Amino acid sequence: MTFRHKHILGIEQLSKEDIGFILDTADSFKEINSREIKKVPTLRGKTIINLFFEASTRTRTSFEIAGKRLSADTINITASSSSVVKGETLEDTAKNIEAMRPDIIVMRHAASGACDYLAKRVDCSIINAGDGAHEHPSQALLDMLTIRQHKGRIEGLKVAIVGDITHSRVARSNLYGLTRMGAEVRLAGPGTMMPPGIERLGAKVYHDMNQAIEGADVVMMLRIQLERQGKTLLPTLREYAKFYGLNTQNLQLAAPDALVMHPGPVNRGVELSSYVADGIQSVILDQVENGVAVRMALLYLVLGGEQAE
Amino acid sequence: MKILIKGGRVIDPAHGIDGQFDLLIDNGRISKLDKNLAADGAEVIDAQGKLVTPGLIDLHVHLRDPGQEYKEDIISGTRAAVAGGFTAVACMPNTKPVNDNASVTRYILDKAAAAGFCHVLPVGAITQGSKGEALAEMGDMKEAGCVGFSDDGHPVTSGELMRRALEYARPFGMPIIAHSEDLDLVGQGVMNEGFVATELGLKGIPWVSEAAPIARDVMLAEFTGGHLHVAHVSCAAAVEIIRAAKKRGVRVTAEVTPHHFTLTDEAVRGYDTNAKMNPPLRGAEDVAAMRAGLADGTIDAIATDHAPHHIDEKNVEFNIAYNGIVGLETALPLTLRLVDDGVLSISDAIAKLTINPARVLGLDSGTLEVGRVADVTIIDPQLKWTVDAQKLVSKSKNTPFDGWKMVGAATHTIVAGQIRYQR
Ligand SMILES: [Zn+2]
Ligand SMILES: [Zn+2]
Secondary structure, eight states: OOOOOSOBOOGGGOOHHHHHHHHHHHHHHHHHHTSSSOOOSTTTTOEEEEEESSOOHHHHHHHHHHHHHTTOEEEEEEOOTHHHHTTOOHHHHHHHHHTTOOSEEEEEESSTTHHHHHHTTOSSEEEEEEETTTBOHHHHHHHHHHHHHHHSOOTTOEEEEESOOTTOHHHHHHHHHHHHTTOEEEEEOOGGGOOTTGGGGTEEEESSHHHHHTTOSEEEEOOOOGGGSTTTSOSOHHHHHHHHOBOHHHHTTSOTTOEEEOOSOOOBTTTBOHHHHTSTTBOHHHHHHHHHHHHHHHHHHHTTOOSOO | OEEEEEEEEEEEGGGTEEEEEEEEEETTEEEEEESSOOOTTOEEEEOTTOEEEEOEEEEEEOOOTTTOTTTOOHHHHHHHHHHTTEEEEEEOSOSSSOSOSHHHHHHHHHHHHHHOSSEEEEEEOSBGGGOSSSBOOHHHHHHHTOOEEEOTTSOOOOHHHHHHHHHHHGGGTOOEEEOOOOHHHHTTOOEESSHHHHHHTOOEEOTHHHHHHHHHHHHHHHHHOOOEEEOSOOSHHHHHHHHHHHHHTOOEEEEEOHHHHHOOGGGGTTTOGGGOOSSOOOOHHHHHHHHHHHHTTSSOEEOOOBOOOOHHHHSSOGGGSOOOOOOTTTHHHHHHHHHHTTSSOHHHHHHHHTHHHHHHTTOSOSSOOTTSBOOEEEEEEEEEEEOOGGGOSSSOOOOTTTTOEEEEEEEEEEETTEEEEEO
16 A cells, blocks of 8 residues: 555544554554664655644654654754744744755644645645644554554444543544544533534534443543633533543443543543553553654655555 | 716616616716617717616725725725725724724825725724723714724623713714624634534634624614614624514614625635634524525625735734635625525615615715716626636735636726726
């Protein structure tokens, strides 16, 4: 199979075959990460710029390691959105960075659509590392890789995603990806955090978390962005934890071997109790590990790589 | 100087006229309307196959002058107006400085007169600086030439102030033009709240943020007897509120823009900032409600909300792009589509662009009555053309209709007996 996408702007653009191919490629890259010398010459001479307008140590580091393991030159640019204040537009920034002739720009931005914007204006490949509340494709792919690894499949699984669905790019990307791969996706969250029409994307919507996780094979908890909730979306964190937090008790409603996932970083005692976060069902650290392999696969594939090493 | 417009289909909705007539203009006024008029030294315009209508009137434009002439100025804006078939435009006061006193009003009128393209009808601010704190000098502005009052761009948040504005403007016979928006409910929203916003991950603006303040203002109009004109209606609930109020006899009128009866929020896909406006493009059921409201008379007028912005203000991430689109040069063909779609008769469509806006503003125009100032638009209803944003006369090119195939355009725009535009 050939991978025909120059950019990875969102899971929405990817077919079931594309996703399967990326996951297979990532699987083959995982082996490199367990070698003693964790480096292959695949992208030698290629330049990757990590252009982060929003702080994210995890995602940035993961992309950086992925690039380095493939022998690419990776450069981090932390552009504060204050450059807008200084009068430099995103287009200026993009043109300047493009003049340095990178092969790939990995971009994170607070504005939904910012990666689409960039992709229309530069020649190199763009990988979306999270744009506003729109998509976070590499996160969804590493989530799917983790699920596939533990369950052997995605098709037919029941996956509950719990938290602030409205503002979550992780939820959107996973919803596209998981439904496309044949999973049943259930979304749960307070009424203030459920965006209109989301069920049209193939999800079942619940406001009672217990109903959503009942019999679920995977329980994916979303991070509550404390700074983003303002004063109107939820009364207190205490109440949120009571109704929408995962603990040892309500976890028993899920399938006995259900996986517990979280995109990190966890607000302990809010989305997850520490027992659950560190418990036997938690695959949170596997997600982090798989992140490197998935990002290696993406970097490799957008530059036209055809078969995994 | 005389102009004889021969053989056109004359439509004057104010007098129920629709038929083939010759129209003679003499000394800036409508002189004769009859069959087989003799040229008698007049310049003759052959209007065979064309519509001859009262000059189009746009209730709601932003000329950006004074203060933001890099987007548009009174000269370029009025040139765009006549190119679109408009002989008069009412300009909103959110200029820099705000048109909240007679001296700014006079500046606008003087510059418009010097430009000489079309009539400019200044709308004064309701409150000083449009800050929503104290009433502006409405009487003085009326004397200087204002035709109505609005804090367009900003809602009048205080119910008390809105009440007083309606009471104060009433004896002056002036409408209060409401830009209806509950800013708390709008929050950080940048497009219509709904499925498309959910998919795009953009913050939504719920329809209730528009409908709730309209409900308040309609009740205040009922309470005070003042004339409320609701600008740029965009949601089905607002149409319903206005329809019910009209049935009760409340003095409320309303306008809709061509983009709100043509486009849905689907136009935002791809994060097209030329589809970003306030109020936002809504859902299909709202567009249907706009059309139903036009058809049954709930919505009186079609107005463009012509809002020019510089390319640098649109060529940015969707979140930070400015709201608004230019509309003067695309309004007429988009309105004629309503006739094709069976929403309006041709006469009703012309009424929404002529006599109805004139009535909203209490103007002495909008008809072809003999003796009136000769503001006349000649329309070729069959003319096929394609919108090319770069070729727009307006200084700004922010239109979501770039590349659209249009049918119908003004071929002559005659203002006070002078041909100000000819295609
Ligand atoms: Zn407005
Ligand atoms: Zn306006």
